[in-house]
Amino acid sequence: MVLTADRPAMLRKTGANQTTEQARIFGKAVRYFADIDGPVYPMELPLDSLRTGPIHLNLQFDEPLLSDDSSDWLSQINVAPKEFVARTKPGTLRLVGARGVVVIGHDRGGLTVDEIKQFTKVLGWPVIAEDPLSFPDAIAHASIFLASPEIRSTLIPQSVLVIGRTTLSRSINAFIKSSPITYVVDQRLATVDSDRQADRKFSELPDLQGVIQSDEWIAQWNKVSGRAQKLIGSLEGWNEQVIARTIAATIPDGTALFVSSSRPIRDLEGFAHPRSGVHTYANRGLAGIDGNISTSLGVAYSHKATIALLGDLSFLHDLTGLVNKEDINCRFIVINNNGGGIFSTLPQRGVHGFETVFGTPHGLNPAVIAQAMGVDAKEISSLKELEAEIKAPISGISVVVCDVPDREANADNLKKIMDALTSI
Secondary structure (H helix, E strand, O other), X not given: OEEEEEOOHHXXXXXXXXOOOOOOOOHHHOOEEEEEOOOOOOOHHHHHHOOOOOEEEEEEOOOOOOOOOOOOHHHHOOOOOXXXXXXXXXXXXXXXXXXXXXXXXXXXXXXOHXXXXXXXXXXXXXXXXXXXXXXXXXXXXXXXXXXXXXXXXXXXXXXXXXXXOOOOOHHHHHHHHOOOXXXXXXXXXXXXXXXXXXXXXXXXXXXXXXXXXXXHHHHHHHHHXXXXXXXXXXXXXXXXXXXXXXXXHHOOOOOEEEEOOOHHHHHHHHHOOOOOOOEEEOOOOOOOOOOHHHHHHHHHOOOOOEEEEEEHHHHHHOHHHHXXXXXXXXXXXXXXXXXXXXXXXXXOOOOOOHHHHHHOOOOOOHHHHHHHOOOEEEEEOOHHHHHHHHHOOOOOEEEEXXXXXXXXXXXXXXXXXXXXXXXX
């Protein structure tokens, strides 16, 4: 539920200061909207709409803006028990063939990890997860080995069931496109993603009919995954891929992990070995690098210990999130490669003006900047130091900057790993 404060409607379109058109600003993305201009408003309909999606209430405030004589109104609010009775029955999916794969987007389409685990257990298909730290039974390193067209051609499925959005790897999306049949499960199909294409679309997990499981199909996936695990397990040195693998393996159970966009979340997807015990979060709406510090602190507010993995640009874009120095336990691990590292792995690499437009080197020291804001910060340059920082108790807000090889060296190392896949 989004509550927005607004000026009175009579001031709109008059040139009044700090007045803009907020009514219906979210368009069809919300299930309900109301432009409220009085102290009393019936909430039955908006709260009912909230059961099936986001709602927006735009609240107009006119002078006087001071409270009335009573300051005890909050104590009069009673929180009702959480209840939800589904008004529709889930759809039914009659499956075709045993060579199917489930692909779980990082946001899970708004479903819980437990709901999806129960569903995939019944289905019995191989599972690919953009978030391997929530699904221990997922196929390890799928985004890496599916980048090989040769390997992908040996694993063409009869059908793919996608839960949520897949927004991280081109290799996963290419694999999905190779399937003759695609099913999608995502609550947003009823709102913002109404034009999404699939053979069958569901806004909730469907009832399954005709489930057929193939031990041979699962063994085929496990064989390729096992070879990829051996390759990735042999990686050495101080680089972004090994850092991601180390963080995923070392982070203590019960810790919350926020991962920023660009390379950090993709390196975790590709190089983390599947496990459980970690509460993962990421901003995968428009997948931007704004507001990541603030989001991390919001996550940390609800957890005893939180680690936030950010790139240097994500960190620098939201520095003001550190100014309030809240009593929150959050350790920021900043991968500093002096710019936008992901672009060195894309076709734009090397074009005229690349550094100015894509690389955007900043030449700054994130640790020194954090210290200037009164935040405990340090720089590290070894796996031993990294493991110590991940395992150490988290008390308050701190920043650990990993000074890694430059962006071009990282892109070359990633390409070397991908090329090695052809021999597995």
